[in-house]
Amino acid sequence: MSEDTPKAHRRKLSVGFLLVGAFSLVLAGCAKSLPTTYGTQPSPEPSLTLPSLPPTTPTPTAPTTPAKPAGPFDSLSAAAKKEFKGCLTKSLGPGSGGKCAKLVVKKLKAAGFYPWRAASYLSSTGANALLNYQRSRGLRANAITTTETWVALATKAPSVPTELPKKCTTTKGVILCVDQAHRKLFWIKNGKVVKTFKVRLGGWNSDAKTKKWKVFATANGTWKVFDKQVSPASENYGSGAMPYSTMFHPDMYVHYSPGFHSVGYASSSHGCVNIGKLSQAQWIFSHTPIGATVYVYSLKAPKKAPTTTPSSQPTAGSTAAPSGTPTS
Numbered sequence: 001m002s003e004d005t006p007k008a009h010r011r012k013l014s015v016g017f018l019l020v021g022a023f024s025l026v027l028a029g030c031a032k033s034l035p036t037t038y039g040t041q042p043s044p045e046p047s048l049t050l051p052s053l054p055p056t057t058p059t060p061t062a063p064t065t066p067a068k069p070a071g072p073f074d075s076l077s078a079a080a081k082k083e084f085k086g087c088l089t090k091s092l093g094p095g096s097g098g099k100c101a102k103l104v105v106k107k108l109k110a111a112g113f114y115p116w117r118a119a120s121y122l123s124s125t126g127a128n129a130l131l132n133y134q135r136s137r138g139l140r141a142n143a144i145t146t147t148e149t150w151v152a153l154a155t156k157a158p159s160v161p162t163e164l165p166k167k168c169t170t171t172k173g174v175i176l177c178v179d180q181a182h183r184k185l186f187w188i189k190n191g192k193v194v195k196t197f198k199v200r201l202g203g204w205n206s207d208a209k210t211k212k213w214k215v216f217a218t219a220n221g222t223w224k225v226f227d228k229q230v231s232p233a234s235e236n237y238g239s240g241a242m243p244y245s246t247m248f249h250p251d252m253y254v255h256y257s258p259g260f261h262s263v264g265y266a267s268s269s270h271g272c273v274n275i276g277k278l279s280q281a282q283w284i285f286s287h288t289p290i291g292a293t294v295y296v297y298s299l300k301a302p303k304k305a306p307t308t309t310p311s312s313q314p315t316a317g318s319t320a321a322p323s324g325t326p327t328s
Contacts, residue, residue, distance in 0.1 A: 072147050073154075080154040088154070092145040094204055094213065097121035104145060107153040108133055116266065124213070125266045127204035131215070132265060135180050135201075136160065138301030143204050143215055148301075160299040164193075167222070167295055174292040176225075176246075176254065176284070178273055180218060181299040183265075185254070185273060187284065197280050200260045203268025208236035216270040223248040223294040228285055242272065244285040248294040256281035 073081065073088055081088075087100035101121050108114040113136075114129040122130065127143040134141040137152045138160040151157070160181050168177040169191045177186040180201055187195040202218040227247040234241045245253040257274035259267055264276070273296075275281040 072151060076151070076154050084150065084154050088147075088150045090145065092122060093143055094122055094124060094127035100145075101126075104130065104153065111153075111156075113265075124204050128265060128268045131203045131268070132183065135298060136182065138181060138299055141180075141215075141217075141298075157301075160301060163299065164188075165295070165297055167293075171293055171295075174288055176248075176288065176292065176294045178218070178294065178296040179299070180220070180296065185275075185284075187287070195283070197275060197284070199254075200257065200265060200267075200269055200274035200276065202271040205268050205270055208270075216268070218252060218269070218271050218273065218296060219249070220296050220298055223252075223296070225288055225290055225292045225294060228288070228290065230285075243278065244281040246285055246288050252296075254281070254284055254288075254294075 076084070084103065087103055090100050092101050092104060097120055102119070104122065105114055105119050105126055108126070108129045109118060111133060113133045114126065116125060119126060130145070130149075131141050131143045133152075134143075134149060136159040137149075137157050139148050139152060140146065162179070162182055162184075164177065164186065168175060168186060168188055171188070172190060175188050177188060178184075178199065178201075179186065183199055183201065185197040185199045186193050187197070202216040204213060205216050206213045225246055225248050229245050229247070230243065231240055232242055232245050232247070232253075233239055242253055242255040242257075245255040247253045252271050252273065254273040254275065256278050257269065257272075257276065260269075260274040260276040261278075275284065
């Protein structure tokens, strides 16, 4: 084997240095993408092999049966439904007769609104008893057996509670509060009830001129006493029909009523607030100043939360203001 000459040896060393330098440059260019530390890398964990599961089939879900809104008569007992069978959907009013009208009178009598001899039809007396009952239960007072009226009669619904509105207890001075539900007039001064009077209000009556019958309502609202007269003139009924009138509305006065004194609630007023005792009307007349507030109101039945009844079978996917001249 021939030995290298010194010149050749130097050439080999130069080439070697060039190769080492080039390799160093290659390492320096990749340093940005390599880890800064080196050492033994952890061995990869063995993969977990899960046992194969049989394919799952979705369990069919039973269709949801929508809830059916409860009917107005669903709350009635079986006995009540039997007693009122054939009547619950009938609209009876003044002049109606028959089995259902007789049942209405019977229930009004039991509730204390028909103290007279039972009848098999709704006379004017029966119509006024029905009106007074509806007001006492906070229902629409129209002398017609509405659905709400039938339910109240069948369930022996209680009367609305006696509550004085805030206006009655916070008004300064004198205020006359007329509670249509309980047929009472509260004479109040500076928030304190001084006297309470039984009253008769508007109802089923005949017009003095046309002789036609209708409901003459006592209008709810806030009024002011504008005049007082011992015996005001009446275009329809002449003088003396409304003694000791405390006037708070052109068609509504608080006054003594001889009719209320004699027949009580068998009849009604034509919108006025009737007092049945002369001495009481005189007291109100004397103690109520001009400008005093008169507040007429009707308490309402508390609203019930809506209920639903599950279906047994699956299913696919205001009182008008009175008109005319005031009278008894």
